[in-house]
Amino acid sequence: MNERDSEIMAGQLDQMGYQPAASDRDADLIVINTCAVRGSAEEHAFGYIGQLRQLKDERPGMTLAVAGCMAQEAGTIAWLKKHAPQVDLVFGTHNMHQLPEMLDRAAESDEMVVDVWQSAGEVVEHLPSRRKDGVRAFVNIIYGCDKFCTYCIVPFTRGRERSREMEPIIEEVRALADEGYQDITVLGQNVNSYGHDLEPARDLADLLVELEKVDGVRWLRYTTPHPRDFSQKLIDAIADSQKITRHVHLPVQAGSNPILKRMNRKYTKEAYLDLIERVKLKIPDASLTTDIIVGFPGETEADFEETLDVVRRVRYDSAFTFIYSARERTPAARWEGRDPVPNQVKKDRLNRLMALQYQISLEANEQLVGKQELVLVEGVSKKNDRVWACRTHNNKVVLIDRDPAEDLIDRFVPVRITGAKTFYLTGQQAGRPVSPPSPRRRVELPMV
Ligand code: SAH
Ligand code: SF4
Numbered sequence: 001m002n003e004r005d006s007e008i009m010a011g012q013l014d015q016m017g018y019q020p021a022a023s024d025r026d027a028d029l030i031v032i033n034t035c036a037v038r039g040s041a042e043e044h045a046f047g048y049i050g051q052l053r054q055l056k057d058e059r060p061g062m063t064l065a066v067a068g069c070m071a072q073e074a075g076t077i078a079w080l081k082k083h084a085p086q087v088d089l090v091f092g093t094h095n096m097h098q099l100p101e102m103l104d105r106a107a108e109s110d111e112m113v114v115d116v117w118q119s120a121g122e123v124v125e126h127l128p129s130r131r132k133d134g135v136r137a138f139v140n141i142i143y144g145c146d147k148f149c150t151y152c153i154v155p156f157t158r159g160r161e162r163s164r165e166m167e168p169i170i171e172e173v174r175a176l177a178d179e180g181y182q183d184i185t186v187l188g189q190n191v192n193s194y195g196h197d198l199e200p201a202r203d204l205a206d207l208l209v210e211l212e213k214v215d216g217v218r219w220l221r222y223t224t225p226h227p228r229d230f231s232q233k234l235i236d237a238i239a240d241s242q243k244i245t246r247h248v249h250l251p252v253q254a255g256s257n258p259i260l261k262r263m264n265r266k267y268t269k270e271a272y273l274d275l276i277e278r279v280k281l282k283i284p285d286a287s288l289t290t291d292i293i294v295g296f297p298g299e300t301e302a303d304f305e306e307t308l309d310v311v312r313r314v315r316y317d318s319a320f321t322f323i324y325s326a327r328e329r330t331p332a333a334r335w336e337g338r339d340p341v342p343n344q345v346k347k348d349r350l351n352r353l354m355a356l357q358y359q360i361s362l363e364a365n366e367q368l369v370g371k372q373e374l375v376l377v378e379g380v381s382k383k384n385d386r387v388w389a390c391r392t393h394n395n396k397v398v399l400i401d402r403d404p405a406e407d408l409i410d411r412f413v414p415v416r417i418t419g420a421k422t423f424y425l426t427g428q429q430a431g432r433p434v435s436p437p438s439p440r441r442r443v444e445l446p447m448v
Helices: 002-015 039-058 074-083 096-108 154-158 166-178 204-212 232-240 257-263 269-282 301-314 331-338 343-366
Strands: 029-034 063-068 089-091 113-115 136-140 183-187 219-223 247-249 287-294 318-323 372-380 387-392 397-401 412-420 425-429
Touching (some): 002 136, 039 063, 063 096, 166 204, 269 287, 269 301, 287 301, 287 343
Parallel strands (some): 136 183, 183 219, 397 425
């Protein structure tokens, strides 16, 4: 979602006559679009902002702006005023559509201009955007989050849920397909809350079924769903679809019922496993992925064992695993003060979880050997320029031999899977590309 926001900011800058700079050193303007979801992302941003001080000293005429989720936190503003007075402009997630006007104000002011809205206004349509080249595009469908999981800062930084109307979303996807974008991901913090606030109410399944009718769209993805609202109607829509990718990402976060309750996830381990069973029943070839947090305040060894148990039962294709990170203003941050899991224990649990998941990922990949898959060629492998790096519809990386005489970038190509590793598959081209070259083909070969 941050990347999508960056595309919209870049689109506004395009309209103002800015052009992309080759590096920080050449830039007249740097906008740092921050993420606040975990402490590590924040430290990264603070470190980078600190480094830019020298650049600003050398070229005082340049403009430095800090945007995004971190700007919504009072602590960040205080830190910037104290440690980074070189920053010219700070703005948050709710007013980035006013970037041109804010830049004008920053140019006229000698002081740091801080313009952070505490809540969002109406959904703003028809913002310009500079999308990445290629055939993949992201489309926002719902902003904000009303779930208030007790560890999570997103409801504070992104505000209440606001859905876009269906018609402008369909129009946007039609326009993207006309431009040659074939792999579309619809975005929301809680993508399956889509439409409950519209008049009349709509849902994600309704929207996906409409988007599927758009000519030129080959793969249709959605991220991120919440297990609580993942309806049978949506499962059926995916099962019946030729375009909605058979990849179901269902963040479980933890396996222990007391922890799930204190996380405010509003499902039990049993309800989650039942949902997974229903998905497997209707979409037997679905690839399943998840997000997991270890070391939530008060998590015992027995609680953690429940998480391992879920991983063993579901057998995810892959998982994003995180150590719990205390976030300002959230209830769990107060509990972390009273009942933290020691750092060493957190790390140990993360390692054990990853070891189990890696084993399962490898076994899941081995099951694919001998099968035929359609892949999207993304670029030349960074490690070996005789190899194309490709992706399957369910997000698995496949490496195939590259004939330097043929340019396959952004093409959909059939491959036969020949080998499996924990994080990728190897394969061989098994036919001609099924799609024409992308109309916005990059000049140089991307390395991925
Ligand atoms: N809306 C999505 C994802 C939100 S953030 C959802 O509900 O699934 C992406 C992931 O970051 C979460 O799924 C969670 O696993 C992780 N995360 C969020 N807050 C965190 C925190 N305070 N500490 C560690 N991980 C966190
Ligand atoms: Fe955060 Fe929970 Fe909302 Fe996801 S559903 S963004 S984890 S509060």
